[in-house]
Structure formats: structure tokens, C-alpha cells
Amino acid sequence: MRAIQVSRFGGPEVLARVEVPEPVPGPGDLLVEVAAAGVNYADTHRTEGSYGGPIELPFIPGAEVVGRAADGRRVLAPTLGGGGYAEFAVVAADRAVAVPEEVGDGEALALLVQGLTAWHILRSSARVAPGESVVVNAAAGGVGSLAVQLAKVFTAGRVIAAASTPEKRDLAIRLGADVAVDSAPDGYADRVRAANGGRPVDVVLDSTGGKTMLAGLEVLGGFGRLVTYGNAAREGRPMVDAGSLAESNRAVAGFWLRPAMEYPGAYHEPLAELLRLTTTGAIRPLVGGTYALAEARRAHEDLLARKTTGKLVLRP
Incomplete structure (x- = not known):
């Protein structure tokens, strides 16, 4: 089968198209014929070897797929240890979720990593209460564009979108930011x-890290919460003074989806809610770009250059 493989760590240039044997599912697994695979910032970190945890070379990137199981079901699922950038991928059967036909491939992929992340940073980490003010950094990105919409669904008060270009800021307004x-x-x-x-805010959601994260911390009011869930700026992890947080009654929370999905009620239930909200039109997952499998390098380049909005998709 055709796949994209990483044989050495580096930038997008190390993504190579190869022919490899079709994967074999084990007990409790499903083989999925991939209709589309999601592209995530985490894929770029894995490719360059900067992702948390050991990574063995060579490997096929891709943490999420939508496609058909052998019995014909259309399913959405995270892959087992990668492998999504390929014509076939193996997923755990108990993680495979049926996708309503009304939801497109790209929309479904947007709900798995980005959608679950947006849901959890608002619900589980920030614990946004009705009427609270929420700042969403990178508001036109995959997570940010959904976080803007979900904040409104969850009855937040003023939603402030932060984005790098006028076009991205206009998009955030169209998605519901105030x-x-x-x-x-x-x-x-x-x-x-x-x-x-002129007032401080209650919640800041940040995936950029570095100076942007520290700037977000400055705007928090008493009992305000900043949730950090990424380091797209690749500026290193900024140091936060715990004493300063205590003196001002502010909090910093971190979020990583991979371990969070193992918590009771943290996977199937919120994903079902996200699919329901999509089918009813309450939220609109954005598909920012669709690439052929052989264009994986360009997809990573565009993502790293911040040229994209919404979800990026590879199609075998």
C-alpha cells in the first residue's frame, strides 16, 4: 500500500512516499480503509523528534482517520501508534465511532483531535462558567475555530478571538466571536x-506558547485561568512564578489530549456531543485544506508557516 514514512527526524522534507505492506490488525483491532487522515501540529513535532515520549524510526505519521471498516461501517478513530498517512490503518475497535452520513470526512476529523481538545480545554481544564469572558488564541486554527463556537454553545459571555491576520480575525467573528x-x-x-x-478576563486558551502565553497570563483577573495546550511558536516552555499566581489568585492549567482520552467519560461522551452539535448545525467544523497523500510535505509546510485555517486533511 502507499504511505508516507519518516526514516529520519527533521522538517517536512523528511516525509517520503513509500510502498509498505498493509498493516495486520490484532485481537480487538479494526483495519480501516482510509478515506481521509487528519494533519495535526503534533504530527510536525513527531516528525522532528520533539514530541513527548520515545519514537522509533521509521514510522508512518497520522493519529486519526475516517474510513470504512471491513464490515462497511463508516468510522472515525485514533490510530494505534500512528499510521494514518496511508491507504489502510489499524485502530482499536472500542475507539471506532460511527460517523453520520451528514458529517463530511474533514468535519469528522476536525472533531477528533481538535474537537475533543476544544471541548476539554473549555469544560475540563478551564471549567468555563456561564457569562465568563474567554480569550481564544490562534482562533482561526483547528482547535481555536471550534473553541470559539463551543464557548458560545457553553454560554460563555464575551468571546475574544486573537489571530495573526485580518482575514483570520474576520473568520473568527463569522464563527461567533464578539x-x-x-x-x-x-x-x-x-x-x-x-x-x-478595559477589564481583565476570566479565561485564556493558548496553544502558541512562549511570549504569547505570558502575554495571556497578564490579562487574567482574579481566579482567572489560562490553559496551555501547545507550543506552536517553538520558543521553549516559559517559566511561571507560582508565588505570583498565588498572590493574584490566578491559575495555569496544562492539557494534553492523549492521556485525557483514557479518563472515564472523556472520549465517547464528548465526541458524541460534538457529532450531535455538528449534525444540528450548532457548530461548524472548518476544513482548511485538502491534500493528496503525496502532498504531505506541503501540508506540513503550510501548517508550520501558519498559512492555514481549520482542519487539514490528507486523502489517499
Whole structure:
């Protein structure tokens, strides 16, 4: 079968198209003929060898697929240790979720990693309460675009989108944000406060890291929460003074989806809610770009260059 393989760590240039044997499912597994595979920031970290946990070379990237099982069911599932950038992939049977025909392949993929992340950073980590103000950094991205919409569904108050270009800020407004601001770290705190009527905010959701994360921390009010769930800027992990947090009654929470999916009620239930919200039109997962399998390198390049919005999809 055709697949994309990484034989050495590096940038998008190490993604190579190869022919490999079709994977063989074990007990409790399903073989899925891949209709589409999702592209995530985590894939770029795995490719360069900077992802948490050991990674053995060579490997096939791709943590999520949608496609047909041998019995004809259309399913969405995370892959077992990667393998999604291929014509066939193996998934755990108990993780395979039926996808309504009304939900497109790209929309379904947007709900697995990005959708579950957006749901959990709002519900489980930030624990957003009705009426609270929420800042969403990278608001036009895969997670951010869903977080903006879900914040409204979860009855947050003022939703402030932060994005890098006027086009991305306009998109966030169309998705339901009350106001959008430039996400550049310089002047970020002043712009966010002004967008919230001169007041500090209750919640900041950040996947950029570095200076942007620290700027987000500046705008939190008492009992405010910042949730960090990525490091797209690749600036390293900023140090946070615990004493300063205590003195101002602020909190910083971290979120990583992979272990979170093992918690009771953290996978099937929120994913079912996300699929329901999509079928009813309450949320609109964005498909930002569709690439042929052989274009995996370009997909990673576009993602790293922040040229994209919404979910990126590879089609075998």
C-alpha cells in the first residue's frame, strides 16, 4: 500500500512516499480503509523528534482517520501508534465511532483531535462558567475555530478571538466571536483588555506558547485561568512564578489530549456531543485544506508557516 514514512527526524522534507505492506490488525483491532487522515501540529513535532515520549524510526505519521471498516461501517478513530498517512490503518475497535452520513470526512476529523481538545480545554481544564469572558488564541486554527463556537454553545459571555491576520480575525467573528484582536505579543495585553471593556478576563486558551502565553497570563483577573495546550511558536516552555499566581489568585492549567482520552467519560461522551452539535448545525467544523497523500510535505509546510485555517486533511 502507499504511505508516507519518516526514516529520519527533521522538517517536512523528511516525509517520503513509500510502498509498505498493509498493516495486520490484532485481537480487538479494526483495519480501516482510509478515506481521509487528519494533519495535526503534533504530527510536525513527531516528525522532528520533539514530541513527548520515545519514537522509533521509521514510522508512518497520522493519529486519526475516517474510513470504512471491513464490515462497511463508516468510522472515525485514533490510530494505534500512528499510521494514518496511508491507504489502510489499524485502530482499536472500542475507539471506532460511527460517523453520520451528514458529517463530511474533514468535519469528522476536525472533531477528533481538535474537537475533543476544544471541548476539554473549555469544560475540563478551564471549567468555563456561564457569562465568563474567554480569550481564544490562534482562533482561526483547528482547535481555536471550534473553541470559539463551543464557548458560545457553553454560554460563555464575551468571546475574544486573537489571530495573526485580518482575514483570520474576520473568520473568527463569522464563527461567533464578539470581537477579534491581533495576537502579536507586543501590545497583546492592552488590546485584549480594551476588547473586554478595559477589564481583565476570566479565561485564556493558548496553544502558541512562549511570549504569547505570558502575554495571556497578564490579562487574567482574579481566579482567572489560562490553559496551555501547545507550543506552536517553538520558543521553549516559559517559566511561571507560582508565588505570583498565588498572590493574584490566578491559575495555569496544562492539557494534553492523549492521556485525557483514557479518563472515564472523556472520549465517547464528548465526541458524541460534538457529532450531535455538528449534525444540528450548532457548530461548524472548518476544513482548511485538502491534500493528496503525496502532498504531505506541503501540508506540513503550510501548517508550520501558519498559512492555514481549520482542519487539514490528507486523502489517499
